[in-house]
Amino acid sequence: MPSNARTTRLVIVESPSKAKTIAGYLGPDYFVEASFGHVRDLPKNADEVPEKYKGESWARLGVDVDNGFQPLYVVSSDRKQQIAKLKQLAKEVDEIFLATDEDREGEAIAWHLVETIKPKVPVRRMVFHEITRPAIQAAVANPREIDKDLVDAQEARRILDRLYGYEVSPVLWKKVMPKLSAGRVQSVATRIVVERERQRMAFRTAEYWDINAQLAIQEKVEGTRSFSATLIALGGDRVATGKDFEPTTGRLKPGAAVVHLDGDGARGLAARLEDRPFTVTRVEEKPYRRRPYAPFITSTLQQEAARKLRMSSAQTMRTAQRLYENGYITYMRTDSVNLSETAIAAARRQIAELYGERSVPPEPRRYTGKVKNAQEAHEAIRPAGDTFRAPGELANELSGEEFRLYELIWRRTVASQMTDAVGNSISVRIRAVSTAQEEADFAATGKTITDPGFLRAYVESSDDENAEAEDAERRLPNLVKDQPLTAEELAAVGHHTSPPARYTEASLVKALEELGIGRPSTYSSIMQTIQDRGYVEKRGQALIPTFIAFAVIGLMEKHYPRLVDYNFTAAMENDLDGIAGGENASLDFLSAFYFGSQNADAEDSIAQAGGLRKLVTDNLSAIDARSINSIPLFDDEDGRLIVVRVGRYGPYLQRQQPEGAEESPNDRASLPEGIAPDELTPEKVNELFLGGGGERSLGDDPVTGGAVVLKSGRFGPYVESGDRRSSLFRTQSPETLTLEQALQLLSLPRVVGKDAEGAEIVAKNGKFGPYVQRGTDSRSLQGEDQLFTITLDEALALLAAPKIRQRGAAKPPLREMGPDPATQKPMVIKDGRFGPYVTDGEFNASLRRDQTPEELTVEQASEMLAEKRAKGPAPKKKAAAKKAPAKKAADGAEPAKKTAAKKAPAKKTAAKKATPARKATPAKKATPAKKATARKAAPAKAAATTE
16 A cells, blocks of 8 residues: 555556556656546436436436536446545545546546545646656646636536437437437538438439540650640630539539530541641640648548558547557647647657658748647647657557557658658640641640659548549650640540549548537547447448438438538537637536527527427427438339338338329338448339339239239249249349249249159259259259259269269359459459358458349449458357356456456557567566556546547
């Protein structure tokens, strides 16, 4: 126990790994313990509400809205043991330092610790933005008091989110589906994704053509002689490009004075330009200069980690958290692009060492943030310490994921203090006159980089995978005005306009940041929440909204538009910032939002309408559940509106009959699992009604006279006639199935004949493909066609052959697709036990019912494998173990925590890896308190905020 002979201090941090690192930097008079994240919160459910409050009308909210919005805080059940330990230690020390993170959440945790532990000794707030020896020692020497304004802002945010979620979510339960949720930020984030999908659904493709010319200078020269140029104008009028078309109609925009070339027109023009002279009409050369990118903030780190490392927001933040807690980088939740003088000096020294003095600019670079409502007072994310450790020095200390993220941060930080990239850009115009006297203008651009500057250390990626890298060069020959050129090749090139790209986690974080919605500490949890709630699904990196999301956002936009308004949500962030700065009162803010106020800003329609409580209560009866759960697609050829209905058992298609007409079962069709809203084109919908839910008569059986009908069931499309039914083969599609094919299917199982002993031989189609059977003996057939063509002699020969077990024998692939664009691993389609699937040798993805091995594109295959890769390998099944008698937990430890300790190999490994600085630290004899810390299980740190 702490000795009373000297001044002892208890330092409380948030996580055990941070506690271990900091303990190594402090002397024996400091006892470092973890709070394991938040220690108190509003009750999650009725069970957590203390007995004396259960009868209160406000207990379900956990906030006494009629008594100054007084929150009801409860200590989490899994924190009680640790709180008891902290209370005991608080009695045995002379001073307490609260070393939680330096942001609103960290400030609130510090305040909650004081309120819960109720220490009798002085309490100081210890703040730092990196976990290095100098930073920790400086923090100990310069403590401050708890910032109550920051605490009030966090508490107001938490109460606001609780009121929003607990008042609006029940509306969704009643009108859409049980167990849904609404949230101040998650609902807005979902709306952004839904709006993008609506744009994709409304999009109409347009086709346009141009000509690509491979031109060459006529004289012989060293170096580049030929180059590529593109047709940009014809007869003085600009040739149409993608930006000239309306995205919702596919037609040229009104007033667009452009030439719209089709395929025949482009090919004809190319033919008329063959063997015609080409002449340079203009050459413009300009200096090229590119400044470095600012150091990382939370959002840009998530964006680049997604582009370069294919990491999700959650993966990025978990990895960055480990790097921070182990002293490798500065605090990773920040919206500041500033670097300290120490960091700037460290970067400039390292640039000189690695890239030479020429790469160091005369003056240090300073950056100004562009983030709306930026308010956190940290540095940018950078390597920790006053001397940066190059990635190569850490190869044996960091895991693969940690190493790659550290290297990304290191490169970005160093590059931010390097010289500009400079060079030259060249723009060339070329003209040719066709045999029909048409003036055709071509353009070519070039770029050369004479000094790469910061590009030697770092090149930023783009969300557009087809975009040219910034360090790429395009070299042109030395060209001058009036120079003659020869066309070596003229090719007509067709293009199609593309719908706006779906959001990825990275681009959605960027959109939220630009709108001023959310904060660095919440971006990762927002991405996770909208997926966990079933509003958004990931396909590769793309975020696709579900039809449930369409229904929820449709309800919110129609009945509570202000709650999902981007400007209003950003304004609430401003109000919370005002509370953090001591300018606004949290009580006034919460009261106006929940109860309304006649003195509120005229633009604040929620306050003017009487507040949130009145809004959700008064409007409930006006919400038509059937209308809300019907997402309109388009009118079919007969003028019937096609809608997707969100039903109790999932979404389905429906044709709406005229008012008064009786609904038919043929007017419904099930939706394939995983289909995206923008994939429901008229052609796809017709296909689904044809074989996905409705029925189609194929004709009459000429033998029985019974009707042969195509239907769809739980396991896919099938044909039926009387009491006979048969599933379609995988190679058959409902829309092209003929009566003849259906009758063949209904003939199965087919009796091929009998052997010499009179045993019947039957051809069947089974779970694992076609086969012939005699009694219990069977042999596989090579293809489905053999079911109808195999003769008795062929069947007897097949059954007479030895039965070859195929286990371990690899079937030849159905198709080789070439390398995966994302990983360069070879992709092949194989026939598996449950149908065809695509594989890269590590991950497998089954083809959907509407996909065939022949038609699957490389892009689709890559997306499917990326989605599987994002989910990670499937967990291995463990053999069932015999139940052992329950053992009493040793030392009063909770069984759940012991389990958690066993399930943390990654943390255990990380703990063993010490930095050279830590290795050099002399080992100190552990006190009992420290030994207890070492034995303590290390559960993951609780999420900072849920919005």
